[in-house]
Amino acid sequence: MKSYFIYSDTLSRFKYTPNHPFRPERAAIMYNLCKKYGLIDEPWISVIEPEPIPDELLLLFHTDRYLKTLKDAERGQITEDTALAGLGTSDNPIFPDMFEKTSYAAGGTILGLSRVMEGQERAVAFNPIGGFHHAFPDHAEGFCYLNDIAIAGKMLRRQGRRFAYIDIDAHHGNGVEAGFWEDNGALIISIHQSGYTIYPGTGFENEIGQGKGRGYTINVPIPPQTDDDLYLRAFLAVVPPAVKAFGPDVILAQLGADALANDPLTNLCLTNNCIRSVVEEIGLLCDKIVGMGGGGYNLERATRAWTIAWAVLNDIELENPYAGLLSGVMTGPEIDGGDLSDPHIYISGPTKERNEKEIDRVVDYIRKTVFPIIGAHA
Secondary structure, eight states, rough: EEEEEOTTTGGGGSSSSSOOOOTTTTTHHHHHHHHHTTTTOTEEEEOOOOOOOOHHHTTTSSSSHHHHHHHHHHOOOOHHHHTTTTOOSSSSOTTTTHHHHHHHHHEEEEEEHHHSSSSSSOOOEEEEOOTTTOOTTBBTTBSSSSHHHHHHHHHHHHHOEEEEEEEEESSSSSHHHTTTTTOOTEEEEEEEEEESSSSTOOOOTTOOOOOGGGSEEEEEEEEOOHHHHHHHHHHHHHHHHHHHHHSSSHHHHEOOOBBBBOOOOOOOOOOOHHEEEEEHHHHOOOOOEEEEEOOOOOOHHHHHHHHHHHHTTTOOOOOOTTTTTGGGOSSSSBOOOOOOOOOOOOOHHHHHHHHHHHHHHHHHHHHHHHHHHHOOOO
16 A cells, blocks of 8 residues: 655645635644654655646646736736636635645645556545635636646546546535536536535536536535534435446545534534544545545644544554543644544434435435436445
8 A cells, every 4th residue: 555645844834814714734733643643654654745736737627828817916917817817805815926835735636646546556645735626727716726636637537547526525616527517537526515505506416417427427415504424324325336336546535624513614513423434435435545635614623534534544543642641631633632533413303304304305316317327326
């Protein structure tokens, strides 16, 4: 097995704006947790620094005009194209070294993919500052300037490889979906809070691709206040059957942690116990996996979840070497007692019943409409 943790201490310190929700420092928090728990000490694990994406690869997804606008904005050259490209908004501000930093951040995913695909053995990679699933070819959206996932997917398709994309971020992966809407060599699956209640307002179950790609886009919108057991119910009903039927060469997994309870930008009620189960299932579906952080705006909860995900991807049992110190109370991202795992959350009553009914409706639609097209079985 080969395993690659993508990390740069310098990159983890850049900021969009002082109060922007996207905080690259999460990479440093996760890295330190992984060091503490011995999750980067194994002989098969390498820590590698990201590299910027060459323009030749950027152009596999993004337009030349958009890339020029990004570079111009970085130098303070503001034109009409700047606004058309979605730059200078509260979501996508213009900041020093904007193109350079986002190129390195997204480049980590491309580097991880290249390493994972080098040999025949099982291989995984994780880029905690990757997962920019909202960026479109010609404009920025939702904190995302360069779409590392779509670029990675275009690289794979150029090589004749098939990939499955699994997105568990609370927000619909609209930019990635747009890039492969008519491609039957890419299976695009997004499980997210319903677009009726959250940005970007898309990703409904009847969005299934078109042309040759019809049936190869799968959206699973879930209602607010969905908890672990209902989420897993939807995930297990849709993702494993679809991915097994498709048979990808590699899985690109956007492991957004903003579906966790108490995230300031979302309304779901997951715990990292659910993230653990999801990543365990993903690990059974393919021998080559590239994971990305995506969303996650409660840094303590998000970094705990990603640390657990990294342990699962590497088949490492978590043991806290400091448990019991300071009367069992730890400082840092862990909860009291030094445990990375969240306490379970159970939703009950009318909300649970309503959510269960809605999730069953969505799953039933996918099974009846999409599964026959791609040869999946419930």
